[in-house]
Amino acid sequence: MNNLNSNSSPLKVARWRFYAVAVVMVLLSLTLVWHLANLQVLPNDKGYVFLQDQGQSRTLRTESITAYRGVITDRNGSPLAVSTPVISLWANPQVLLQAPNRWAELAQALNLSKADLESRLGRFGTKEFMYLLRHVPPQTAEGILALDIPGVYGQTEYRRYYPAGDVTAHLVGMTDIDDRGQEGMELAYDAWLSGENGAKQVLKDLRGRTVKEVQLIKSARSGQNLTLSIDLRLQYLAYRELKLAVEDTGAIAGSLVILDVDTGEVLAMANWPSYNPNDRSHSRGAGLRNRAITDNYEPGSTVKPIAVMAALETGRFKSDDLINTSPGYIRVGTKTLRDPINYGVMDLSKVIAKSSQVGMTKLALELEPDIIRNMYARLGLGQAIGTGFPGETAGMLPSFKRWRPIQRATLSFGYGMNVSVLQMAQAYGVIASGGYKRPVSLLRVDQVQEAEQVVSTDLTNEITDMLKRVASTEGTGSRARAVSYSVAGKTGTVRKVGPQGYDENRYMASFAGMAPAEDPRIVAVVVIDEPKREKYAGGLAAAPVFSKVTEGALRMLQVPPRKNEETVKPENMVSKPAKGKPVS
Incomplete structure (x- = not known):
């Protein structure tokens, strides 16, 4: 009996220990489960918010x-x-x-x-x-x-x-x-x-x-x-003068491009009105457009020299050939085309200087329909330039299977076609460079690309001489003359198209030219959109801007001015206007 009792005592102790350990394990498990539930379920600083904060604190x-x-x-x-x-x-x-x-x-x-x-x-x-x-x-x-x-x-x-x-x-x-x-x-x-x-x-x-x-x-x-290709000094100059001109003429907008003749680089490109890119809240809508590249306009008389160049290239005309513009108007079909006054008999050079619609009409009707159009195309008008600028316009040159006389006439003085300001600058760049067409670039050109000769140098020299006459005291562009440099260029004035056709009270005024005339370094094109009535002509609204911009730009580019005895006094830069309605 004593042995049995002695053997059962260790068994009781072992059994008690087993139960004690089991109870402790169960209690620990329950405590752990409760703590996990507390952390993951309860929304308090000891619950999942605590876990979230602690996790983020060590993320x-x-x-x-x-x-x-x-x-x-x-x-x-x-x-x-x-x-x-x-x-x-x-x-x-x-x-x-x-x-x-x-x-x-x-x-x-x-x-x-x-x-x-x-x-x-x-x-x-x-x-x-x-x-x-x-x-x-x-x-x-x-x-x-x-x-x-x-x-x-x-x-x-x-x-x-x-x-x-x-x-x-x-x-x-x-x-x-x-x-x-x-x-x-x-x-x-x-x-x-x-x-x-x-x-x-x-x-x-x-x-x-x-x-x-x-x-x-x-x-x-x-x-x-x-x-970029622009020179910030020239850009400030162009912007300032354009803004002043738009405000002075009461116009709604304006554009100006300065092109390097030798490289095709755009040295300045300004538009007004503009916007502040540092304030996006007011930068929206039509004000964002780079009008000089994206907008079309009818160039008017600024293409007349190019049309004359097309006629001279045929060999059937010479610059001293005479055209009788009397009595100052001409009937073409059902339309009547007029000059401001009767200029009488003029040679081709004076037709350009006076910007005679009658003279250009008679010349155009003597040519085959596509001759003038093809010359425009060769100089880049009505075609995308390929600058890569968003929204660049290609413009438009008409092409008809059968040309009506009025279409041939109006095309010779810049109606019925669309160009951009930059296209017009490129076209005048061809004239200024002796007939060479260069790619236009908005980026600085470190290695000038080879140019394509599209017109003979002799022919462009003839046209340049005519354009000098435009900027003389007898021409429509006398206000384009610079004080220290000779210039050559052409005015342009066109009526804008409205709901009922061409509007007699809304105009685009422009001037396109080059300087110095004897060895052009730059080409500049100025376009003023809807100048007020008394200053609507290109010679009044746009030519003075060209004068100030070319004078300042050439000085900044360190182009030597002409000799003192040849400089033009400001009071002698404006000719006495002809009586009658101004023309481009």
Whole structure:
């Protein structure tokens, strides 16, 4: 019996230990299950909010490295578009919603009403990201971040800045808030300028602050720089004079292009009205158009020299051939074409100088229908130039199986066709360069491309001599004369098309020319859209702009002025106008 009792005692102890351990294990399991349930289910500072905060306080995240967008400069390196660092403030709504006592403070810092902030939090409440304020100056953003509001973070980005503002807006263009090209060269060369974003892994704390940069996943590749053909000095000059002319004549708009004769580079391209690309809120609609490239207009009498060149090339006409324009008008079918006065008998050179519609009509009707049209096409009119600029117009040259006499006549003085200001500059560049057609470039040309000769040099020299006469005291373009340089060019005035046909009260005034006339360095084309009634002619509205711009531009380009004894006094630059209605 004693042995039995002694043997049963250890069994009881072992059994008691087993039950004790089992109870402890069950209690531990129940405690663990309760704690897990508490953490994952209960919405309090000891529940899943605690887990979320702790997880975020030790989060390993992949962060984008914003690529630096390439700089746009003028031909001499002056910046036209640069990217400056800014901070975009964003929030995790799920975290910010847990700190309602800080909303009023945050709203005030963001210059918002508390109601607006609450409304946005309501819309994004299920998200983990929403922007609070984009492109904030670093100093301002750092002040807001220093408030240490839960769920509010900052992200470094870049904002595009345009030092020349509205002066270069239509050519340079602008980007959107995400730094993607939207207009102008920013859009045309967006891929070139953009670069490629990089990525890195970072460890962030509860406040979104980077605790440690863990590793670089991919380096950001900066965008490439872009050098435009324009000279910022000439651009400011062109913009200023164009703006003054539009305001002085009461016009609705204007465009001006200066072209380098030897290289085909655009040295200046201005439009008015313009816009400020640094303020996107007011940059919209028709004001964004680069009219010099995208808009069509009927060139009027600025194409008369080209039509005469086509006639001379046939060999059937000479510059001293006489045309009788009496009695100052001519009937073509059912239409009557008139000069302001009866000029009588004139040679071809004077027909250009006086811009005689009657003289041009008689000349055009002596030629085969396609001769003038084909000459226009050879000089690039009515064809896309191929600059790559968004929205570039091709213009329009008519082509008929059977030309009516009135169509042949009006085409010779620039009606019934459409061109851009840049196309007209290229065409006059052919005349100025001795018959060579060069590609027009909006980018700086470091190696000049070989030009194609489309007209003989002798022929363009004849036309240049005629154009000098236009800018003399006997021509319609006397106000285009420069003080220190000889010029050659042609005025243009056309009625604009309205709902009922050509409107007698709305005009396009223009002047196209080159300087110095004896060895042209630049070509300039000025177009004024709807100048007021008393200054609607090209010789009154556009020619004075050409005079001021060529004078200033040639000095900036260090082109030697003519000898002192040949300089023109300002008071002798304007001829006495002929009586009657002005013509182009």
